[in-house]
Amino acid sequence: MGEVVTKIKVSHLANKKFVEIETLVDTGATYTVIPSKILEDLNISKIRRINVEFANGEVEERDMGDVYIELENVRVPNQIIFGKEKDAIVLGLITIESAGMTVDPINRKLLFLPKIHCYKNG
Numbered sequence: 001m002g003e004v005v006t007k008i009k010v011s012h013l014a015n016k017k018f019v020e021i022e023t024l025v026d027t028g029a030t031y032t033v034i035p036s037k038i039l040e041d042l043n044i045s046k047i048r049r050i051n052v053e054f055a056n057g058e059v060e061e062r063d064m065g066d067v068y069i070e071l072e073n074v075r076v077p078n079q080i081i082f083g084k085e086k087d088a089i090v091l092g093l094i095t096i097e098s099a100g101m102t103v104d105p106i107n108r109k110l111l112f113l114p115k116i117h118c119y120k121n122g
Contacts, residue, residue: 004108008091009070010034012042013077018070021089025103025110028055029092032069033083039065046082062087072110074099
């Protein structure tokens, strides 16, 4: 099994200007990480700061913002992390699942879930 890489489109919530970027699909990452320069060029506002723990155990603060992310022709609103220069560009689990998708690690691609699980009262 190898890395899963895909292209996504990132855009501001209020306009249609977008940037297409290549990302590493990482189900171990909670949030999607996009380089700050790209987000600043799209005029994405920083709405809060969070602590991010990296694979090496280091913890650093990062800014977050709201964007639309489009993958496989599905456009979903998401909170993303403003990545710093050395941060990997990753598509995180929240974005993958909010688009109704999962990862096929054998064929190294994203797949649509055949059904979404929900509960109803009664």
